[in-house]
Amino acid sequence: MDRRSFFKRAGVAAAGAAGATTLAAPAIAQSLPSVTWRLASAFPKSLDNLYGTAELFCKLVSEATDGNFTIQPFAAGEIVPGGAAPLDAVSTGTVEMAHTASYYSWGKDPTFALATGVPFGLNARMQNSWLFQGGGNDLLNAFYAKHGLFALPGGNTGVQMGGWFRKEINALSDMEGLKFRIAGLAGAVLERVGVVPQQIAAADIYPALEKGTIDATEFVGPYDDLRLGFIKVAPYYYYPAFWEAGSSLHFMFQLEKYNELTPAYKSVVEAASRTANANMLERYDAANPDAIRTLVADGTILRPFSKEILEASFEAANAVYADLTAKNADFKGVYDSMADYRAKAYLWFQIAEYNFDTFMMVQQRAGKL
């Protein structure tokens, strides 16, 4: 809230106001008004890096304001379920804010998916650069404002794994009729190469894979996937998840509540979200190397998607984008900005970054690191 609305709410007449009978609050007290919010996370506590990112955000906001601005995080299911529910709970005013993947709401408008990331989109570094420096956040917030929302990036997974498959898939024809648990825009893209997307609640994936009700499932990456035990029923672990190259989560606020914050509290919220945003990727990058080694030691069979599958999926994605940009101006505005950045970023990154990484990977394979 701004200072004027703070005083109005607090019932304290401002100094100099006509008929003021109480003393104005001392100047310093304006800075730390008491604010209490609730945050609905789209994630269960068991996914500790995803849920933990919201916990970290809340902790940082409280610390920086000496406990005057407190936000209590609730895991999926505590106030509302996961999926699109936390964002809906912000829209309806049930909670002041959520921590979620915007793409869960893509059914309302596919523009929601662009905030998180879309098939053949940006890797994590590019995603952050585009969002924060390339105009992405501003374009997205112009869209969110129409829904009474304001969003700040709140974590990134890096390139995810393509998921767990009961059988090897090599030719494009192996995708035909494949019952793959995958949601959202990625499902719509894969449908064009023959996949039959399945939507199944997390708890039901394992039995469905075991019985063969579904042929494959995608989830996140080694660290989160390790605890799900899919290896026993679907040992082929494909890469990369070309539909989740640098997926961003977001802190999603009621726009009106966010605008009521003092400038200092807005600054605290932004810095806390920046910290949480970086922290999640760092944690995955620190934990995934050990997790992938454990998975392979336990019998996971790593397989890259074939060139044929990647190329057909890339064409399918472009066909979906052609459709969506033709009929949705919000989608087109954000997508074009992302795609422009992507084209030039993937030129630059193949020079110094790619050559250094390639050399180091060769040394790793030669046992020299």
Place this chain on the structure above:
Amino acid sequence: MDRRSFFKRAGVAAAGAAGATTLAAPAIAQSLPSVTWRLASAFPKSLDNLYGTAELFCKLVSEATDGNFTIQPFAAGEIVPGGAAPLDAVSTGTVEMAHTASYYSWGKDPTFALATGVPFGLNARMQNSWLFQGGGNDLLNAFYAKHGLFALPGGNTGVQMGGWFRKEINALSDMEGLKFRIAGLAGAVLERVGVVPQQIAAADIYPALEKGTIDATEFVGPYDDLRLGFIKVAPYYYYPAFWEAGSSLHFMFQLEKYNELTPAYKSVVEAASRTANANMLERYDAANPDAIRTLVADGTILRPFSKEILEASFEAANAVYADLTAKNADFKGVYDSMADYRAKAYLWFQIAEYNFDTFMMVQQRAGKL
């Protein structure tokens, strides 16, 4: 400072203290004590992303504390020169903090170089993951404490470019006697493959290259290099800077001053430094793509270092590390931690990340992005 020391310094008796004759400060006023610091940057204002990272940090700290904690940034030359001087100015108490590359002080102890990054070290994502989640920051701060310092990462450049060369270098023998403006540990490594490292102040590089007093110079990357105009006198632009794969800058504090901050102010400083740390890399990733295209349009000739040169330099670096770890326990502790993380990270990153990026780079080259 903790609350007790704040009251002690402020001369205010705590409530309940024997003989207290003054009223304790109201609870809320404890939270935002007035603090005024100075920051010495190692960079000139003309390098606007490097210097701007310190400006951003100072702005965020001020905003989050409603102007009660102010830090004034000074560019290189305003209080002290660049290079190692800002860190020295923190050590001697001339300023409360600096924004600098720790490796400028490697001559005092090579452990200072590990904070920034060393030849064949970590790329930017790995560097942040190791520093924040892999124990790097804690190990470094145990070392810095011996020098009365405390450090927080404050920006990353990504993989830098290898610099500007008057002539092509192909074989390892082309490095023999090459007068290359390069400093620090990287110079010590390249010396082992025949290079004659040169230390020249920034303003003198251009005339030295023009006259042939030196054969080559390294600087940062396209965005910063563009404005220096080396292309006219040394058109071969080599990559990658295998000695600067993910160089971190640091905010460097007098340990005692940092410890005097309230918990809330420490939290504000940490979140501001996290934001500045991410922001610098995002800005480079947003600006370098345009800059490299401008440089190439202007006649820059891009060249990769040959496999022979990379491999010989990698061996030279390992020989230097073998020497340093044998005789310096601080260096060994930090280096081993970095190298352990590097080995497993370069296994993991060659799976999903590398395959996705490679596919996208192939599309970029085919004109499909």
